[in-house]
Amino acid sequence: MIWNVPFITVALLIAIGLYAVMFKRNLIKIAIGITIIESGVNLFLITLGYRKGGVAPIYTNLPSGVTPQQMVLPVPQALTLTSIVIGVAVLALMLSFIMKMYQHNKSLDSHSRRLKG
Amino acid sequence: MIYNEAIPAILIGLPLLAAFITPIINLASRKARNAFVIAVLAIEELLIILLAWHVFTDGIVIYTMGAKNPGIVPLQAAVPIRIVLEIDGMAAFMGLISCTVAMAAGIYSISFIKEGNGKSRYYTLLLIMLAGMLGMEFTGDLFNLFVFLEILSIASCGLIAYRQHADAVEGAFKYLVVSNIAALFVLFAIALFYAQYDLLNIAAIAKVMQYTQLDKIALVLLVAAFAMKCGSVPMHFWAPDSYSTAPAAITAMLVAASQASLYALFRVCFTLYGSLMDYQTIGLAIIIFGLLSMFIGVTMALPQKDIKRLMAYHAISQTGYMLLGVGVGLYLLGSSDFNVYGIKAMEGGIFHIINHAMYKGLLFLTAGAIYYRLGTRNLNEMGGLGHTMKFTSIFFIIGALAIAGIPPFNGFASKLLIYEACYKVSPILSIVAMLVSVLTLASFIKVFHSAFMGPKMHDVKDVKEVPKSMLVGMAVLTFVIIFFGLFPGWVVSHIVHPAVMALVDKTAYINAVMGG
Numbered sequence: 001m002i003w004n005v006p007f008i009t010v011a012l013l014i015a016i017g018l019y020a021v022m023f024k025r026n027l028i029k030i031a032i033g034i035t036i037i038e039s040g041v042n043l044f045l046i047t048l049g050y051r052k053g054g055v056a057p058i059y060t061n062l063p064s065g066v067t068p069q070q071m072v073l074p075v076p077q078a079l080t081l082t083s084i085v086i087g088v089a090v091l092a093l094m095l096s097f098i099m100k101m102y103q104h105n106k107s108l109d110s111h112s113r114r115l116k117g
Numbered sequence: 118m119i120y121n122e123a124i125p126a127i128l129i130g131l132p133l134l135a136a137f138i139t140p141i142i143n144l145a146s147r148k149a150r151n152a153f154v155i156a157v158l159a160i161e162e163l164l165i166i167l168l169a170w171h172v173f174t175d176g177i178v179i180y181t182m183g184a185k186n187p188g189i190v191p192l193q194a195a196v197p198i199r200i201v202l203e204i205d206g207m208a209a210f211m212g213l214i215s216c217t218v219a220m221a222a223g224i225y226s227i228s229f230i231k232e233g234n235g236k237s238r239y240y241t242l243l244l245i246m247l248a249g250m251l252g253m254e255f256t257g258d259l260f261n262l263f264v265f266l267e268i269l270s271i272a273s274c275g276l277i278a279y280r281q282h283a284d285a286v287e288g289a290f291k292y293l294v295v296s297n298i299a300a301l302f303v304l305f306a307i308a309l310f311y312a313q314y315d316l317l318n319i320a321a322i323a324k325v326m327q328y329t330q331l332d333k334i335a336l337v338l339l340v341a342a343f344a345m346k347c348g349s350v351p352m353h354f355w356a357p358d359s360y361s362t363a364p365a366a367i368t369a370m371l372v373a374a375s376q377a378s379l380y381a382l383f384r385v386c387f388t389l390y391g392s393l394m395d396y397q398t399i400g401l402a403i404i405i406f407g408l409l410s411m412f413i414g415v416t417m418a419l420p421q422k423d424i425k426r427l428m429a430y431h432a433i434s435q436t437g438y439m440l441l442g443v444g445v446g447l448y449l450l451g452s453s454d455f456n457v458y459g460i461k462a463m464e465g466g467i468f469h470i471i472n473h474a475m476y477k478g479l480l481f482l483t484a485g486a487i488y489y490r491l492g493t494r495n496l497n498e499m500g501g502l503g504h505t506m507k508f509t510s511i512f513f514i515i516g517a518l519a520i521a522g523i524p525p526f527n528g529f530a531s532k533l534l535i536y537e538a539c540y541k542v543s544p545i546l547s548i549v550a551m552l553v554s555v556l557t558l559a560s561f562i563k564v565f566h567s568a569f570m571g572p573k574m575h576d577v578k579d580v581k582e583v584p585k586s587m588l589v590g591m592a593v594l595t596f597v598i599i600f601f602g603l604f605p606g607w608v609v610s611h612i613v614h615p616a617v618m619a620l621v622d623k624t625a626y627i628n629a630v631m632g633g
Contacts, residue, residue: 014305021298027290034297041305048312076311079260083304086267090297093274097290104283114284115358 006047013040027098027108031091038087042080049076122188124168125180125202128212129252131157131164136244143237151227154240158220161247165216169209173615177629178204179257190630197318197630203257205626206619210467210612211380214474215250217597218373219243222366225482225590228583229366229489230279239279245272246370250377257630259307260317262381263300266346269374270296277363277371288362291355295345299378302342306335319389320630323623328393336394339385340402346378349440350409353433357417360429361494365485366590368425369478372432376470379436383443383620391623392451400448403440408546411437411553418560423494424484427564428477431520434553435473441550442466442535445542450621458538460617465534467620468613472527472601476519479594483513486583486591487568496567503569505580510569512591517565519598521558527598530605 013036020033054072055063062068098108105112135157143150172178180202181187190197204212223243230236249269256262270293278289307317309331316322326332348356356375360368386399414434421427446463449455486509487502488494503510519526522533532554539546582588601608619626 018298021294030294034294034301037298037301041301041308044305045308045311048308073315075317076308079304079307079311082260082264086264086271086300089271090267090293093271094290094293094297097274097278097286097293100278100281100286101283101290104286113287115287115362 006043006050010040010044010047013037013043025110027101027110028095030110031094031098034094035087035091038083042083042087045076045080045083049073049080120167120171122178122180124164124171125178125204125255126182126187128161128164128168129202129248129255132161132244132248132251136241136248139240139244140237147232147236150237150240154223154244155220155227157244158216158223158247162216162220165209165212168204169213169612172204172206172209173611176205177619177625179629180204190632192632195321195631196316197321200261201257201318201320201630202255203320203626203630204255205629206615207380207383207467207617208254208619210471210616211254211377212251213612214376214471215247215254215373217593218369218474218478219247219250221478221482221590221593222369223590224593225369225485225587226364226366227586229485229587229590230364235279239276242272242275242279243367243370246276246374250374253377254380257319258317259310259319259322262319263303263307266296266300266303266378266381269377270300270346273359273367273371273374276367277359279364279367280362282362284358285362288355288359292359295352295355299342299345302338306338306342309335309338318630319384320627323389323391324627324631326390326393328390332390333394336385336390336399339389340382340399343378343382343385344406347375347382347436348410348433349406349436350413350433353410353414356433357426357429360432360481361423361425365425365481365488368429368481368485372477372481373474375432375436376439376474379439379470386447387450387620388623388626396447396450400444400446400450403444403447404546407437407440407442407444408549409437410434410440412549415553415556415560419556419563422496424487424496424499424564424568425481425494427496427560428480428484431480431557431560432473432477434557435469435477435520437553438469438532438535438550439466439473441539441546442469442531445539445546446617446621448542454541458541460621461534462538462542463617463620464609464613465531465538467616468531468534468605468609469528471613472519472531472598475594475597475601476516476526476528479512479591479598480516480520482587482591482594483509483516486587489583489587490580496564499568499574500571501569501573502580504573506569506582508582508588509591510565512595513565513569515595515598517558517561519602521561522554523558525602527601527605530602530609534609 017033017037057071182200252265274289274293345352418430443466449459519528522528536547
């Protein structure tokens with residue numbers, strides 16, 4: 001059961017993030033919601049890569065008494081790293097859009113939008 | 118033919134490299150920069166024609182990134198290592214669309230986008246957008262698909278907000294939120310696959326797919342994400358906002374970008390799952406998405422006053438046709454009727470993709486031409502443009518007749534295929550499709566009448582024809598529309614049919630990577 005805690009956290013994070021994106025009116029909170037969803041997905045990837053007693057997949061640095069079979073597969077970590085980098089770019093772009101919108105509308109409320117119908 | 122096996126990699130790499138060289142050339146001279154960008158786009162077009170020719174005659178092309186012999190996928194214990202590009206008929210078909218639209222948009226932008234400190238960045242993002250689209254279409258690797266999806270959406274958002282109006286920034290923000298959530302859904306689905314099969318390659322996953330409970334969740338996530346990104350109802354709200362506020366050339370590119378997501382949707386449904394899943398339910402869901410998109414799109418378009426917003430709602434409605442055609446094919450997959458009219462329906466849907474990219478691209482470019490001269494998108498402030506903007510009005514008529522499905526233009530050819538094939542499944546589908554077509558014509562007659570007909574307006578006397586480069590950009594798309602309209606039989610049998618067969622033939626796609 002205790003091993004399921006990360007997965008429950010993932011589900012909670014994604015649910016909280018989706019709630020924020022759908023029901024919050026403040027644009028910054030929408031950006032935060034997206035970041036929370038992203039953290040949930042990243043945590044999911046990392047949890048998949050976890051193995052009890054695993055070691056880093058570096059041959060030259062293998063501790064004594066550990067066989068190469070105990071190395072973890074580095075692919076999930078690589079995927080997470082890529083996803084984090086993309087996430088930073090998206091967050092920066094999103095915040096700069098919010099800044100521009102605030103300059104024009106003088107409000108962060110999503111209900112003060114201009115495009116309707 | 119002068120074919121080289123490195124062409125798939127060059128097609129993705131060249132625009133990426135050129136994107137970052139463009140600002141450097143801009144330091145030397147603006148003319149050189151324009152010439153450079155157009156040359157790159159023209160080379161892309163040539164290369165994709167070569168590649169498509171090769172794929173349509175010799176079958177699937179494989180390119181393994183970084184391998185000594187890129188034509189063969191290195192397998193280790195039945196796991197393909199390295200990133201594999203896999204170009205089958207469908208991918209080559211989509212590549213043709215992306216490159217053609219990008220070329221027209223690039224030429225059009227030379228005079229459409231006013232010179233300023235941002236224009237070299239504009240071209241940078243345009244080239245990155247092209248690279249993102251081609252990457253999404255060519256890749257045989259799910260994670261790579263996610264990366265290119267993000268490259269595409271970040272570049273598109275930057276371009277939508279290019280003019281930095283309040284409206285443009287808002288449209289870009291909406292698109293960024295929707296596409297980022299869609300991309301995270303895709304990443305979650307990829308993680309589900311990786312958890313079960315330790316694989317990321319599409320062909321390898323398709324080979325060992327068990328269709329477990331987790332795979333069902335992944336299917337729902339992927340279908341929802343790509344349906345969101347292609348602008349189908351009920352997640353269509355971003356499309357009118359971002360399409361109408363982006364510069365016109367970018368709107369044409371956005372149409373092609375949405376279709377890259379549509380391609381990913383079809384790739385997931387047909388290649389990754391295929392007959393394993395409950396294709397009737399998914400097919401029915403896609404048909405319902407299609408019908409709703411068609412009807413809601415066109416009814417929302419009728420009352421619009423903003424010319425680009427009106428066209429954006431039509432884009433949603435036309436996406437419905439593609440979903441309907443391919444959805445009918447998916448619904449019939451595996452039954453004996455599939456070979457009789459399932460393939461016809463899919464041909465109609467797939468043919469409509471390329472037709473729509475051409476005529477909707479053209480219509481957005483004409484709307485951009487009007488905006489360029491008048492500085493407004495409001496239909497009530499236009500009138501009598503036909504007196505002075507003769508070429509633009511001719512291009513608009515051709516685009517409008519093509520979208521309404523009037524012969525001899527290309528829209529007619531694909532819509533007829535869809536009507537015919539859907540009628541055999543349920544006459545209601547065809548009736549809705551025809552009704553939507555009639556409403557489309559009605560709405561474009563309204564636009565034509567209020568923008569081009571009537572006496573010259575007093576306050577806009579200095580309206581001239583748009584500069585040559587914009588006319589050339591529009592003419593490229595018009596040429597394709599007329600060609601496809603005059604020779605639909607040749608196009609269907611030589612380009613569309615191989616694409617459909619590539620989509621349906623799951624085993625060929627798997628064997629090309631996994632061998633035997």
